[in-house]
Amino acid sequence: METNGHEHVIEVTGLRRVYGGGFEAVRGIDFSVRRGEIFALLGTNGAGKTSTVELLEGLAAPAAGRIRVLGHDPYTERSAVRPRTGVMLQEGGFPSELTVAETARMWAGCVSGARPPAEVLALVGLDRRSDVRVKQLSGGERRRLDLALALLGRPEVLFLDEPTTGLDAEGRRDTWDLVRALRDAGTTVLLTTHYLEEAETLADRLAILHEGRIAVTGTPAEVTASQPSRISFELPRDHHLGDLPPLAELGVCAHEVTGRTVRLRTRELQRTATGLLTWAERAGVELRRLDVRSASLEEAFLSIAQKAGAETAPASQDLKEYAA
Template identity: 70%
Template sequence: MDNGAKVIEAAGARRRYGGGFEAVRGVSFSVGRGELFALLGTNGAGKTSTLELLEGLARPSDGTVRVLGRDPHTERALVRPRTGVMLQEGGFPAELTVAETARMWAGCVSGARPRQEALDLVGLGGKSGVRVRQLSGGERRRLDLALALLGRPQVLFLDEPTTGLDPEGRHHTWELVRALRAEGTTVLLTTHYLEEAEALADRLAIMRQGRIVALGTPAEVTGARPARITFDLPPDRHPGDLPPLPQIGVLRHELRDGRMVLHTDRLQHTLTALLRWAEQARFPLDRLDARTASLEEAFLAIAGDTADDLAPDTAAERAGR
């Protein structure tokens, strides 16, 4: 991955629709060559609207976007042959076979790879003669991906690529995307599967109400949230029997169905102090579990913030930018 070469750039990008609704509100980020960048957010956060600006399907209302150093809208003829796009819905003719669909699409792509090769990459090699209408939802998504790969793209846009796939198909797609990235393809991904983003992304951004409110590596974004230590509290004990929790770095605590939950931003320090105290006090810490925050926990805390006018810079810094 060569982060020095910015392949995708957005600077203060905005997108307004008729009636004045602003779906994208001053988004700025960049993606380096060979990097996989995930754009996350709840429904309506502005992910697809941002993606469409970068794909050249719409012009920013304000700000700029660049792909491979060019404006993807006004210089679409130069940018499009070097990019692959997988939309949420392919919209292919239902009566065409898989092979016919690939042949039709290859006619629109310069330097297309062999159609069978593209179908084999996504596990549809044995479905060439099947009509599109006979494919399952997951198979249609795999066909969408195959067509996005026909032109051997330098930049690949994937909008919810594994929706409808079973676990095996999802993991196969992950391996394919990793292989493409290893070959130098730059990938911009949107997904609702946080496990997918955590497994694949070099960096990610979380959007809320058209703004980026967290930006960084998965570890940086999750590291900004408190870690958690849990253990069973014996029936004859209560939280007051524990050592003074603030003194060992506990930010807050609660008792859930007999499980003591401690939240800390100093996991090693708090855990070490707790274990030493428990050894000396002969206090059992049954089913002890200590872990950093998951991306899901960070996402829910960040994307679900109730502040309607959250300032993007403040929010991103608070979330770990």
């Protein structure tokens, strides 16, 4: 299947997963991922992220629905899919007494057409730690090793489960650069992460899961645009909220006042900011502690989770329908 010339290498339709006792962890979801795209799957704890990814990796059969990875069912046609995918789990569980180099060589022996182990260790910045035993690695270094082993087979599709947990800021950004380079070379990446900044920075598109359903999908910009921007400032002591132009004329959709601090919410940030600053200049007013910013993915995530939890959402929902 192709859309706008981009092949969908992951296709999910009506996917359901039910555990013993009848608990439905995934409740009929639909999404697709194009070749050479980074797609982030986000959600609150228990939203169904891990259950979904395990089905995509072919570790279990769905209760209902259809999955295609590289054109194949990852469970019934695992032999056709597994050599072309790489998986980075939250915890690799490698033998602690082996060195980094020994671990990479052992794993390379299980992979068809593996890269040279030294090459992948250099990619993730572990080349100088190759003689160190796994048990002596820091948590961040173990995550780098997990990533290196996922890359050994030159995967066409790469599953990354919390890839930067335990990494410092520099290590996290190095990993982001590597993931982008893989994407630019044609690798399709499906990412799960609790770091919303990571999803906002890396993902071409994302989906937010809540209680086994997809609440919203879109680009990070589309998802954040579904939430109002905010402006906050302090009014001088001789001015009051009523001295401002009518808030509706400024495009303000909500506001609150705490002491001298005014917080405005708007879906027309440029219009509101321009009107406010024009008024302040004409009135000779200094707006102290002025802060103007668009909504963040974190705000959108929290709002969507709260709304999805308060309503019975449909199985999947287009962003524009959700935002409306």
